[in-house]
Amino acid sequence: MLASGTVGYGGELSGLCDFSSVGAIVTKTVTEAPRDGNRPPRLAETPGGLLNAIGLENVGIERFLDEKLPAAAALGAPVVVSVAGDSPAAFARLARRVGERPETAAVEINISCPNVERARRPVWDDPDATAAVVAAARAATGKPLLVKLSPNTADALSVAEAAQRAGADALVVANTLPGMRIDIETGRPALGNATGGLSGRALMPVNLALVWRIAAGVSIPLAGSGGVATAEDALEYLMAGASAVQVGTALFLDPDAATTIAEGLRRRMAHDGVRSVAEYKGMAGRMST
């Protein structure tokens, strides 16, 4: 899957990516009203990673449904629509609107964007609040529901269990970690929003450990996300217990990374005499016992 936020509404990658290698495109998160996003600068590179503070800039649900969703569906890969609201009711309205569209293969509930949340205890860190959001969205659509968790919580497993109990069909593990850089010449934060979300290879061991931990406690499938750039990275997530992976920041170097990873996995499977990637799933758990 191509991760939310890195591929816009899909069409931007047209001609640069072989969509037949892509399990699904996850759109930029859509909110009810259009959002301008955060003030720039919005990007700061870090060793092995990237900080972003986009702030959920998006065209809003109306333009999304009119223009962006049909265009995304025309690319040939299933479209997962990422949505974010500021209340369970808003999530429900969004899930209903996108869920009733035939172009929508699944809905991704984004409770974990670190660049817009201002609450002392954000939804992603609160099992009850997570359950309320997921239950509301669950009641609003019959489409598969993915919930994108945050690594920025002490008890990710409780949040994951709450999402599962509330009706999530799968979990995306996980979003970015909060981070910061400072321009020492000016003494000011490098990002206009001061802090941003860390993605890329630097994030991978963190989210891999989360997949490992959550896979042991929930029964619904997990999509590993965070720093996947190669087939080997994808294999680590599968072996930790994920059923799929999302690729995001790696697309900035290689917009066709999905093809590179899929080809690498096929080579690896041929080498290992494995017929399905499912055979790798959770291998690390079996091997460590």
Next chain:
Amino acid sequence: MRAEDFLCAFDAGGAFPDARPGQFVHVRTPADLTLRRPFSVAAVTGRGRFELLVRKRGEGTAALLSLPEGAEVSVLGPSGNGFGLPEPGERAVLVAGGIGVAGLRHLSRTLARDGRRQVVLVGAPTATALLDGVLPGPTTDGAVRVEVATDDGSRGLRGTVCDLVGRALEETDAPARVYCCGPQAMLRSAAGIALAAGARCEALVEEVMACGIGACRGCVVRTRTGYRAACADGPVFDAAELVFDGEERA
């Protein structure tokens, strides 16, 4: 040119579209970085052939410049909107600060090819920091006029390239189209002078870019009508639309 600035030639094959002046390419450097690096196309030299001016500035540019001749790199592009060419009767005034000459070289060559007159204004901290040879020298027929400013006065006017802009625009009443490329403070000042003089002004902005194709919304600049992506809506903007740092939104 200084020892850390290099005009590098690339051959992307005949299928690679010719870049318009002001467009850029997004280059995957051999360094272990998370992002590509955007470079203005400094010249188109043949089918699929182009030049980039690369200044050794960080890991990415150092790695790029360490490649042997003939090495392969991944290049995305040409991307972005590019400059609007001057209307018949409009005078082209090119304003370059420092490495900004890179963004104007292709435009300048195109104007020269089309037989358009141009005034080239170049500024740098010192004479040794001037990137001689990137922009054309003056021609005897007056088609290209060049003026230089250095902060220390070691060549040309002692001052900044912006000091040259007002004078160049006062010379005649002919409508001018001003093209600026350089650091943000220079863009802001040069654009202010050009707009106050009633000239049209286009500014090529430099921003950190991630996707380079308008998908991630990371490289936005502030405009009077909201945030615009430098990679997809720019990198050239009508200077009257830009809101520079420190300015309030209109």
